[in-house]
Amino acid sequence: MGRQTGLELVDHRYYGANGPPHEFWTELRRESPVHRCVARRYPPFWAITKHEDICAISKDPERFLSSHGIVLLRDDEPSGRDEGIGALRTIIEMDPPEHRSYRKVASPWFTPRAMQKIEETVAASARDLVDQLAGEGECDFAIDVATAHPLRILSKVLGVPRESEPKILELTNQLFAKDDPELQRPGEDREKAVQEMGLEIFNLFSGIIEDRRANPQDDLASLLANAKVNGELMGPMETFGYYLITFTAGHDTTKNALVNGMKALVEHPDELEKLKRDPSLINSAVEEIVRWTSPVNYMMRTAAVDVELRGQKIAKDDRVLLFYASANRDEEVFDAPFEFRVDRDPNPHLGFGIGEHFCLGSHLARRSQRALFSELIRRLEWVEPAGEPRWIHSSFIVGLKNYPLRYRIRKDG
Numbered sequence: 001m002g003r004q005t006g007l008e009l010v011d012h013r014y015y016g017a018n019g020p021p022h023e024f025w026t027e028l029r030r031e032s033p034v035h036r037c038v039a040r041r042y043p044p045f046w047a048i049t050k051h052e053d054i055c056a057i058s059k060d061p062e063r064f065l066s067s068h069g070i071v072l073l074r075d076d077e078p079s080g081r082d083e084g085i086g087a088l089r090t091i092i093e094m095d096p097p098e099h100r101s102y103r104k105v106a107s108p109w110f111t112p113r114a115m116q117k118i119e120e121t122v123a124a125s126a127r128d129l130v131d132q133l134a135g136e137g138e139c140d141f142a143i144d145v146a147t148a149h150p151l152r153i154l155s156k157v158l159g160v161p162r163e164s165e166p167k168i169l170e171l172t173n174q175l176f177a178k179d180d181p182e183l184q185r186p187g188e189d190r191e192k193a194v195q196e197m198g199l200e201i202f203n204l205f206s207g208i209i210e211d212r213r214a215n216p217q218d219d220l221a222s223l224l225a226n227a228k229v230n231g232e233l234m235g236p237m238e239t240f241g242y243y244l245i246t247f248t249a250g251h252d253t254t255k256n257a258l259v260n261g262m263k264a265l266v267e268h269p270d271e272l273e274k275l276k277r278d279p280s281l282i283n284s285a286v287e288e289i290v291r292w293t294s295p296v297n298y299m300m301r302t303a304a305v306d307v308e309l310r311g312q313k314i315a316k317d318d319r320v321l322l323f324y325a326s327a328n329r330d331e332e333v334f335d336a337p338f339e340f341r342v343d344r345d346p347n348p349h350l351g352f353g354i355g356e357h358f359c360l361g362s363h364l365a366r367r368s369q370r371a372l373f374s375e376l377i378r379r380l381e382w383v384e385p386a387g388e389p390r391w392i393h394s395s396f397i398v399g400l401k402n403y404p405l406r407y408r409i410r411k412d413g
């Protein structure tokens, strides 16, 4: 497949069939770390595969813009940027100075100290899910556990009522796995289907915003509904945008870290054993899971001016793809990068990005994973695969849609 063209770096079908193209990235890091790709059906782009270069670009938001989009769209894919959910304004697609004003709105809520407020929600979700599995049995870890945990936590902080959880999950799947034939929204007219989905999200969040304006509570939903930027209430597009980005950026990423993290533990029984013997390794284990799984495969930037990088001339308006999954295996930064080690230290991975747009939800993501893996590992007696794992057809948020496991988990108490 398209070695020269770089098609396998972005083709959702490649990821669906094989998972991430690590061999190709290794070759690129060695031979062409700033690589120009001209893949059929895609606009040309630069593949950036080294840790150092991704750091430099991410810390230079004046020259590398996020506001022109963060995902590489196919030539035939409508950008939808001016209508429906495409017209929503989210911080991940803003540049400074505007980005900083909007990021400040929610950042106090996401600090490690503030996170203590939701400790009980996170722990209760982990306990309930592991309780449901307790005994000897089989499950699809992707669906029964990894999807359910972040869904419950995010629904709680964003004020989504329990009965609407399945709807919001369906909408999130359709948004992120829009190229996966099993997960995408049914409908002949894809553009219309996406617009319909936008309207459903809009209606769901409208109700919540109205309620939190009338009856503010101590949650993120109320903070966003009543937030001011430069002294004025945020506009509707920005408020909806914030709800949507928190939900979508928080859900599938955490889910894929959980499911692919579990796969890594099952496939490395010595590491699983190490963690069981010494549960205090949970923090470094979670960092290693984020490095190993890199749920956000890449983010795109657009050059604002001509820039030279490693002798390559990146022209103004060129698209640049930052492959975090490749940076996280960079031999110049990580000792034995293709080994999964729950006690890896140091671990300067880029799984949460770096610089201007560094993941706002990183502490929540860490906490959610820590709670689930700690509970699971404390009670897990044995585990083995019970079928073939299946990759999602997506090159942007990467992970498994099915992971059948057979296990024995101790009942608590």
Ligand code: HEM
Pocket: 058, 066, 070, 091, 092, 093, 103, 245, 246, 247, 249, 250, 251, 253, 254, 257, 290, 294, 295, 296, 299, 324, 350, 351, 352, 353, 354, 356, 357, 358, 359, 360, 361, 362, 364, 365
């Ligand atoms: C393991 C889970 C997660 C991973 C791997 C992850 C990864 C990332 C990455 C790589 C970025 C950088 C984007 C860029 O530079 O363009 C990012 C940004 C962001 N993430 Fe996460 N994320 C995770 C969980 C979460 C959670 C739980 C939330 C919120 C509930 C969240 C909210 C955000 C937001 C709002 C941004 C945009 C920040 C900005 O533009 O300033 N993420 N995330």
